[in-house]
Amino acid sequence: MTTTAELLERYRNALPSYLNPLHAEPISIDRGEGSYVWDLEDNRYLDWFGGVLTTMIGHSVPEVVTAVQEQAAKVMHTSTLYLSEPMIAFAEEIKAVSGIPDARVFFTASGSEANDTAIMLANQFQGSNEILAMRNSYHGRSYTTQAITAQRSWSVASMSGLNVNFVQGGYRLRSPFRDLDDEAFTQACVEDLVQIIDMATAGKVAALIAEPIQGVGGFATPPDGFFGAIGKELTNRDILFISDEVQTGWGRTGEHFWGYQAHGIVPDMLTFAKGVGNGITLAGVVGRKEVMDCINVLSFSTFGGNPLSAAAGRATLKYVLDNDLQGNALRMGQRLTERLSPVIDRTDWIAELRGKGLMQAIEMVHPGGVEPDAAIAGRLLDAAKDRGLLVGKGGLYGNVIRMAPMLAITESELDEGVDALIDAIEAIS
Numbered sequence: 001m002t003t004t005a006e007l008l009e010r011y012r013n014a015l016p017s018y019l020n021p022l023h024a025e026p027i028s029i030d031r032g033e034g035s036y037v038w039d040l041e042d043n044r045y046l047d048w049f050g051g052v053l054t055t056m057i058g059h060s061v062p063e064v065v066t067a068v069q070e071q072a073a074k075v076m077h078t079s080t081l082y083l084s085e086p087m088i089a090f091a092e093e094i095k096a097v098s099g100i101p102d103a104r105v106f107f108t109a110s111g112s113e114a115n116d117t118a119i120m121l122a123n124q125f126q127g128s129n130e131i132l133a134m135r136n137s138y139h140g141r142s143y144t145t146q147a148i149t150a151q152r153s154w155s156v157a158s159m160s161g162l163n164v165n166f167v168q169g170g171y172r173l174r175s176p177f178r179d180l181d182d183e184a185f186t187q188a189c190v191e192d193l194v195q196i197i198d199m200a201t202a203g204k205v206a207a208l209i210a211e212p213i214q215g216v217g218g219f220a221t222p223p224d225g226f227f228g229a230i231g232k233e234l235t236n237r238d239i240l241f242i243s244d245e246v247q248t249g250w251g252r253t254g255e256h257f258w259g260y261q262a263h264g265i266v267p268d269m270l271t272f273a274k275g276v277g278n279g280i281t282l283a284g285v286v287g288r289k290e291v292m293d294c295i296n297v298l299s300f301s302t303f304g305g306n307p308l309s310a311a312a313g314r315a316t317l318k319y320v321l322d323n324d325l326q327g328n329a330l331r332m333g334q335r336l337t338e339r340l341s342p343v344i345d346r347t348d349w350i351a352e353l354r355g356k357g358l359m360q361a362i363e364m365v366h367p368g369g370v371e372p373d374a375a376i377a378g379r380l381l382d383a384a385k386d387r388g389l390l391v392g393k394g395g396l397y398g399n400v401i402r403m404a405p406m407l408a409i410t411e412s413e414l415d416e417g418v419d420a421l422i423d424a425i426e427a428i429s
């Protein structure tokens, strides 16, 4: 039987060096069920990362598995050249939940491609290649999305053909405005935006793209209403707002179905990926008809709207709605915050707990300040794993632990994870 150690050697020999397993002692994942996964040696882990928020509702959820199996047996691929019921039905369902009036949906194969598409549409619609993005953002690995990503460790190059400026965003811990209260913080960021537009652009900006809660950036969370305040300045200047909901979508934040809904703004376009297919490749853009229709050449994404992924997406969305997983994310998220807060408050190497619903993170620093401590984050990641809990890493300096349990997590599974994490924190302290 193959072992984890053998797999590691094969991984090293077959994949490029910039791909790295998360843990110092890498683990394999052989199978999963609900909130749990098992490695090749049959060790069980509680999965609070879902392969980066992508297994969203639970592993091997029977309703999704059956939908995929049935569709696979029928037809797996058609393309948008033919009328495919799963694709059209799923587009209708996304239109209905998007909150964007009379929307249109374009399916893609990845979040990067979805953001590429949104930026291309904004450029075309506005006749401008000027884009605003937020500091500490992550929008993908294509050339275009690297150019709108503001994290040095993820940008190989800045060649994109776009003219990008980065404005102050919701990463408060390292913001020059960190000492301000919510209202003053938001106002300071709005003023920064206005200055950037007036001082650094040629005046005709196509769009601002932002994650309502920055995912790779370590779940950096601005105050509610932040994007509404930003949006007023955008509207005054006819600048489009693109909400990158790749991590925040489908109820994960608990309070709302989409991250943008905490802010009193409706985006012109929103992008989705990751959890929408509960692990099956699926992504896209949903936006205002006027903007979505602005392309006047042929445009097509081979795998976009693929019936197999559409079947997975439909079954996942149905499960989320039928089982009120947004409500569960709210309740379980509150429990997570309540149980972790006292421990974070008394741990001098953890600067803060932040995020919403089932999307929460802690940031590791050297005690007494905010100097990042990536080493201790790595130790905590492994200590949690040794106690049977898988969490993720992230943040600008790799010093943030990200927690993103399955949206269907039960109270006892949540408590099991919290107990493991607290034990790991106390062991390190």
Ligand SMILES: Cc1ncc(COP(=O)(O)O)c(C=O)c1O
Residues within 6 Å of the ligand: 052, 109, 110, 111, 112, 113, 115, 138, 139, 140, 141, 211, 215, 216, 244, 245, 246, 247, 273, 274, 283
């Ligand atoms: C907010 C956000 N946007 C876009 C992407 C890119 O998605 P993909 O990796 O599917 O290209 C990611 C991936 O982590 C993301 O977190």
